[in-house]
Amino acid sequence: xxxxxxxxxxxxxxxxxxxxxxxxxxxxxxxxxxxxxxxxxxxxxxxxxxxxxxxxxxxxxxxxxxxxxxxxxxxxxxxxxxxxxxxxxxxxxxxxxxxxxxxxxxxxxxxxxxxxxxxxxxxxxxxxxxxxxxxxxxxxxxxxxxxxxxxxxxxxxxxxxxxxxxxxxxxxxxxxxxxxxxxxxxxxxxxxxxxxxxxxxxxxxxxxxxxxxxxxxxxxxxxxxxxx
Amino acid sequence: xxxxxxxxxxxxxxxxxxxxxxxxxxxxxxxxxxxxxxxxxxxxxxxxxxxxxxxxxxxxxxxxxxxxxxxxxxxxxxxxxxxxxxxxxxxxxxxxxxxxxxxxxxxxxxxxxxxxxxxxxxxxxxxxxxxxxxxxxxxxxxxxxxxxxxxxxxxxxxxxxxxxxxxxxxxxxxxxxxxxxxxxxxxxxxxxxxxxxxxxxxxxxxxxxxxxxxxxxxxxxxxxxxxx
Numbered sequence: 159x160x161x162x163x164x165x166x167x168x169x170x171x172x173x174x175x176x177x178x179x180x181x182x183x184x185x186x187x188x189x190x191x192x193x194x195x196x197x198x199x200x201x202x203x204x205x206x207x208x209x210x211x212x213x214x215x216x217x218x219x220x221x222x223x224x225x226x227x228x229x230x231x232x233x234x235x236x237x238x239x240x241x242x243x244x245x246x247x248x249x250x251x252x253x254x255x256x257x258x259x260x261x262x263x264x265x266x267x268x269x270x271x272x273x274x275x276x277x278x279x280x281x282x283x284x285x286x287x288x289x290x291x292x293x294x295x296x297x298x299x300x301x302x303x304x305x306x307x308x309x310x311x312x313x314x315x316x317x318x319x320x321x322x323x324x325x326x327x328x329x330x331x332x333x334x335x336x337x338x339x340x341x342x343x344x345x346x347x348x349x350x351x352x353x354x355x356x357x358x359x360x361x362x363x364x365x366x367x368x369x370x371x372x373x374x375x376x377x378x379x380x381x382x383x384x385x386x
Numbered sequence: 387x388x389x390x391x392x393x394x395x396x397x398x399x400x401x402x403x404x405x406x407x408x409x410x411x412x413x414x415x416x417x418x419x420x421x422x423x424x425x426x427x428x429x430x431x432x433x434x435x436x437x438x439x440x441x442x443x444x445x446x447x448x449x450x451x452x453x454x455x456x457x458x459x460x461x462x463x464x465x466x467x468x469x470x471x472x473x474x475x476x477x478x479x480x481x482x483x484x485x486x487x488x489x490x491x492x493x494x495x496x497x498x499x500x501x502x503x504x505x506x507x508x509x510x511x512x513x514x515x516x517x518x519x520x521x522x523x524x525x526x527x528x529x530x531x532x533x534x535x536x537x538x539x540x541x542x543x544x545x546x547x548x549x550x551x552x553x554x555x556x557x558x559x560x561x562x563x564x565x566x567x568x569x570x571x572x573x574x575x576x577x578x579x580x581x582x583x584x585x586x587x588x589x590x591x592x593x594x595x596x597x598x599x600x601x602x603x604x605x606x607x608x609x610x611x612x613x614x
Contacts, residue, residue, distance in 0.1 A: 159445055159510075161387040161479050180519035197478060202454040205471035208528025213483060215443070217387055226430035242512040243433035250425060251389050251510045253443060255483070257520055282387075282479045284470040289525040291408035292485055297517040300436025 164197040165281040167216065167273060170339060170365025176348045178274045179231060180245065181256040185272040186338040189258070191281060192267050200266050209260055211287035214273060216254045217280040218247035231350070232302060243300060254279075257287055310378045312341045330383060333365065340364055344371060344378040392425040393509040395444065395501060398567060398593025404576045406502045407459060408473065409484040413500040414566040417486070419509060420495050428494050437488055439515035442501060444482045445508040446475035459578070460530060471528060482507075485515055538606045540569045558611060561593065568592055572599060572606040 169189040171177050178185060191214075193199075206212070227238040228246040241249050258270035268284070314326060314337075327337040340362075348362060356374040363369075363386060370382040397417040399405050406413060419442075421427075434440070455466040456474040469477050486498035496512070542554060542565075555565040568590075576590060584602040591597075591614060598610040 159389040159479070159481075159508075161389060164478050180516060182519055183522065199454045201466075202468045202470050204455060204466070204468035205529050206468055208526065209471065210524075210526035211522050215479075215481060215483070226427040227432060238429075238432070240430045240432035240434055242430050243437065243514055245513055245516070249511060250392050251387070251443070253387075253389075253511055255441060255443070255513060257522060280387075283477060283481055285473055285483060286471055286528055286530070287522060287525045288408060288473070288527055288530055289523060290527065290530075291410055293521045293523050293525065294411065294439050294485060294515060295517060295521050295523050296438075297515045297521065298436065298438035299516055299518065300514055301433050302514070302516055302518075 161217075161282045163194060163217075163280040163282065164284075165191045165193045167214075167275045167277065167279040167281060168192050169273065169275070169277050170336070171275065172277045172365070173363035174276060176343045176362045176364060177276060178343070178346050181258060181272045181274045183259065183272060186335065186342050187271060187273070188261065188335060188339075189270050189273040189275065190267050191270065191284065198266055203263065203266070203268070206260070206268070206286065207263060209286040211257055212260050212268070212270060213283075213285040213287055213292075214254075214256045214258055214270070214275070214281055215283040215285075216256070216275055217282065218252040218254055219276055219279060221247045221252040224248050224250045224252070230301070239301065253282065257292075308347060308376075309345050310347050310373065311376055312344045312378045312380065314380045316380055316383055332367065332383070336365055336367065340367075340369055340380075340383070344369075344380065347373070347378075349373060389445075389510045391422060391445075391508040391510065392512075393419045393421045395442075395503045395505065395507040395509060396420050397501065397503070397505050398564070399503065400505045400593070401591035402504060404571045404590045404592060405504060406571070406574050409486060409500045409502045411487065411500060414563065414570050415499060415501070416489065416563060416567075417498050417501040417503065418495050419498065419512065426494055431491065431494070431496070434488070434496070434514065435491060437514040439485055440488050440496070440498060441511075441513040441515055442482075442484045442486055442498070442503070442509055443511040443513075444484070444503055445510065446480040446482055447504055447507060449475045449480040452476050452478045452480070458529070463578075467529065481510065485520075536575060536604075537573050538575050538601065539604055540572045540606045540608065542608045544608055544611055560595065560611070564593055564595065568595075568597055568608075568611070572597075572608065575601070575606075577601060
């Protein structure tokens with residue numbers, strides 16, 4: 159089967175670094191689904207507004223080989239697992255699957271939150287999420303359960319005249335939602351593998367801004383955020 | 387992207403009639419995932435036994451056109467909805483998505499239950515089900531919620547010397563699991579649209595057997611089951 163690109167994802171993830179490893183319901187990161195001209199047909203979305211969640215089937219960019227075993231990042235990158243036991247991109251057909259929240263419909267485009275995809279990702283299909291067949295609250299998550307979630311506390315130590323998040327966003331001249339999105343990304347610990355050097359400065363691009371941060375124990379300290 | 391078939395589904399659904407409209411956790415219907423030689427690699431499944439549920443990405447057979455709007459069977463087949471608001475096969479990229487229960491692994495093949503697919507369906511990907519990103523128990527199901535579920539009671543009025551299900555299966559000479567599977571299929575009301583003629587005899591093929599039944603109100607009455 160030859161897949162046709164029906165749309166492209168547009169969001170602030172212009173940089174692979176910082177993309178959440180899986181879609182998460184609580185993610186504030188917004189993605190716009192921009193249809194290709196041939197598929198930009200308002201009737202094709204009729205009834206979709208009744209669903210709270212959707213599935214996106216999308217293509218992993220720049221992946222052109224697969225491997226029977228892969229090293230899942232959540233196992234520290236040093237243990238090999240079967241590719242079909244992981245959501246790794248290096249699979250025979252590099253298709254990603256993400257459940258997202260439907261936030262809105264604007265000008266024939268879908269706005270969703272929680273998509274763990276890069277800006278410009280090709281979308282192959284959009285399906286409604288059906289809780290009676292898709293939801294298995296008690297599913298056993300294999301080795302994905304073995305690693306405990308570690309969420310980091312995000313502290314903004316940028317130069318600013320204000321302390322509250324809302325005012326901080328304004329005083330830094332950030333577009334709406336950017337501070338929430340960056341805080342969320344950093345709380346997920348975007349560092350590769352299990353690096354742990356409190357001196358090391360990391361840089362992350364999001365939505366046209368470069369964020370400089372360090373990680374010290376359970377805390378991410380944001381040092382700078384500047385326009386690219 | 388050009389999709390490669392990694393495996394084929396093998397089950398008793400040799401007939402489109404009777405395939406459940408969505409995958410369901412409680413389904414007793416077993417499907418065997420038989421890998422193509424190139425992908426029949428035991429290591430590619432390493433760690434999969436830790437998961438209770440999997441995703442299958444598969445191809446709708448015999449679909450080569452799409453339509454911006456479709457008539458969902460659950461709305462009685464007379465209302466048009468946007469294709470992206472449905473799980474209809476008539477989509478730009480006819481890929482199906484089903485969550486299934488992992489029942490076992492045998493000779494490098496996966497045995498799953500609950501797959502709503504035809505025998506011989508091409509499989510393009512197998513992914514682990516991750517409850518923390520894939521499960522949304524309270525998702526709003528749009529118009530799919532509007533139609534109340536109608537499950538039918540299944541009564542076996544076949545000629546037999548016994549009444550209990552287990553013995554009935556044996557006395558009819560059916561392979562193990564067949565009676566459960568057929569009862570499940572019939573309980574889902576496989577009739578097309580909202581036909582309602584208590585006189586009409588329906589025939590359904592499953593796993594090499596032809597089942598003859600009628601539907602009278604909330605009851606399915608099985609009249610005959612014979613080897614094809």
